Amino acid sequence: MSEELTFEQMLEDSFKTIHTGEVVEGTVIDVKPDEIILNIGYKADGILTKYEYTNDNSVDLTTAVKIGDTLEVKILKVNDGDGQVLVTYKRLQQEKGSKRIEEAFNNHEVLKAVVSQVQDGGLTVIVDETRIFIPASLVSDTYERDLSKYKDQEIEFVVIEFSPRKRRCIGDRKQLLVAKKAELQKELFEKIHEGDTVEGVVKNVTDFGAFIDLGGVDGLLHISEMSWGRVEHPKKVFKVGDTIKVLVKEINGNKVALSLKFDDQNPWKDAAEKYAIGNVVTGKVARMTEFGAFVELDNGVDALLHVSQISKDHIEKPSDVLTTGQEVTAKIVDFNEAEHKISLSIKALTAPEPKKDDDEDVASVDIDAVIASESEE
Numbered sequence: 001m002s003e004e005l006t007f008e009q010m011l012e013d014s015f016k017t018i019h020t021g022e023v024v025e026g027t028v029i030d031v032k033p034d035e036i037i038l039n040i041g042y043k044a045d046g047i048l049t050k051y052e053y054t055n056d057n058s059v060d061l062t063t064a065v066k067i068g069d070t071l072e073v074k075i076l077k078v079n080d081g082d083g084q085v086l087v088t089y090k091r092l093q094q095e096k097g098s099k100r101i102e103e104a105f106n107n108h109e110v111l112k113a114v115v116s117q118v119q120d121g122g123l124t125v126i127v128d129e130t131r132i133f134i135p136a137s138l139v140s141d142t143y144e145r146d147l148s149k150y151k152d153q154e155i156e157f158v159v160i161e162f163s164p165r166k167r168r169c170i171g172d173r174k175q176l177l178v179a180k181k182a183e184l185q186k187e188l189f190e191k192i193h194e195g196d197t198v199e200g201v202v203k204n205v206t207d208f209g210a211f212i213d214l215g216g217v218d219g220l221l222h223i224s225e226m227s228w229g230r231v232e233h234p235k236k237v238f239k240v241g242d243t244i245k246v247l248v249k250e251i252n253g254n255k256v257a258l259s260l261k262f263d264d265q266n267p268w269k270d271a272a273e274k275y276a277i278g279n280v281v282t283g284k285v286a287r288m289t290e291f292g293a294f295v296e297l298d299n300g301v302d303a304l305l306h307v308s309q310i311s312k313d314h315i316e317k318p319s320d321v322l323t324t325g326q327e328v329t330a331k332i333v334d335f336n337e338a339e340h341k342i343s344l345s346i347k348a349l350t351a352p353e354p355k356k357d358d359d360e361d362v363a364s365v366d367i368d369a370v371i372a373s374e375s376e377e
Contacts, residue, residue, distance in 0.1 A: 018042050018085070020075050023092060028069045031062050038071065044085050048073060052088040055129065090129055097128025098164050105162040110176065113157075115150045123150055125157070125171065132159065134171040141177040184216020185254065192256075194248050200258075202242040205234050212246060212258055219256035221246060226260050228267050228300025230286070267300040268340060275301070275335050275342055280349070282329045285322050293318040295328060295344060303342035305330060312347050 018024060018040070026038030026046050036053065038046035048071070050061055065071070073087035074095075080086050104111055113125035113132070122135040134157055139147060161170035192198060192214070200212035200219065209222040223231050231237055238244070250257040263269075275281065275297070283295040283303065292306040305328070307318050315321055322328070334343035 018075055018078055020078055022075045023072060024075065024087075025070055025072050026087070028065050028067050028071065031065055031067060033060050033062055036061055036065060036071075038073065038087065040073070040085065040087070042085060044079075044083055046073060046075075046085045046087040047080075048087050048089055052076070052086075052090050054090055055126070055131075093129040097130035100128050101130050101132070101159055101169060102162055102164075105159040108158055110156050110158055111171075112154055114152060114154050118147050118151045123147060123155075125155070130169060132157075132169045132171045134173055138170075138172040138174045141174050141181065181216055188215055188217050189251070189254075192248055192251070194251055196248045197245055197262075198248060199243060199245050202238045202240050202244065205238050205240060207233070210234050210238050212244065214256065217254070217256055219246070219248070219258040221258040221260065225249065225258065228261055228265065229296070230302075267298045268337070271301065272335070272337055275303075275332055277332050277335050279332045280329060281332060281344070282327060285324050285326045285328060287324065288318045288322065290317055293322050295330070297342070301340075301342070303330075303332070303344045305344040305346065309333070309343075309345035309347050312350060 024040050024046075026040040026048075028036055029039050029045065030037035034050045036048040038048060040046040050057075050059065053059070053061060053064070071089055072092060073089050074092040075085065076088050076091075077086040103109070111127060111132075113127050115123050116126050117124035120136070122133055122137075123139055125132050125134065134155075136144070136147060138160075139150070155173055156176055157171040157173040158176065159169060160172045160175075161168060163169070198214055200214045202210050203213040203218055204211040207223075209220055209226070211218045212221055223234055226234065226237055244260075246258040246260060247262055248256060249259040281297055281303075283297040285305075286294045286296040286302060288294070290307075292304050293310075294302045295305050296302055305318070307315055309330075310318060310321060328346060329349070330344035330346045331348040332342060333345045333348055334341070336342075
């Protein structure tokens, strides 16, 4: 005669056996802000604490999961001393994540993740509960003092060091940017040529010019090429982020020289007729030296008004009778189109034509040399 089983024994036999380290599937039967209760098909329910669910302490479990959800968990303790089964979701994900990261490391796979933490030394991202650190030197292809802009931003990177035993996982974003830039440079140099007009964005402004991002290649717009006229400082003309159209002046290897001196805007284009000797013109005093004043007749066209040609009376220096910005009317007494030199005379409007000696005196002044001397100062 077979031995009859008690109800308790039959109930006990209806439950599966579990072991520490085993992976089981559980159904959420209750959720608290810091704890999840799971039915894991065992005589005791599985207890999943917030610490064993995620590394993010700000998470409210009641919003992360709901009753009826299923979770794959790993058994930590079959009996915690109170008859409860302790399980972990986080560590199982970390194990899976570790394998995932190892595969990405071996295959040089490009990963994407949101930056969870910004430190002075770099950025931290989390992939499948696995922390990956990206040193500041590998965040960008250019030096960045402030990394805070990357917080909560999704970035791409590759894993360059993976050591689970040391819990060390290092990412690199820089090499992707360098490779992308090289690809863009190749594409750009295949389609642009000297003399082309292209659009770019001002990337940086310095004392000597501005660097323009042409889409993978930075071109230099030197201060001397910013205008046909005189530019006091690049920062008074451009700011970072400006979109401008520029002329490709020269391509030398991977260096591109740019210009805003378009031929159709050249103020000297019709100068021979406009500034012919004998013409009377009006302009503003742009700057003065001991020997004369430079008068701006047009943007990019300066003429020299020698001190001896300001008045029929003797003048010691131009600043005695003229001020910067003052409008003056004078006659053109010399014009050299090839060297872009024009000489003026106010005296010629009120007195007889200057003698040959006076003309030679005026012509002997090298305007370009004066401008170069001023620039050096």
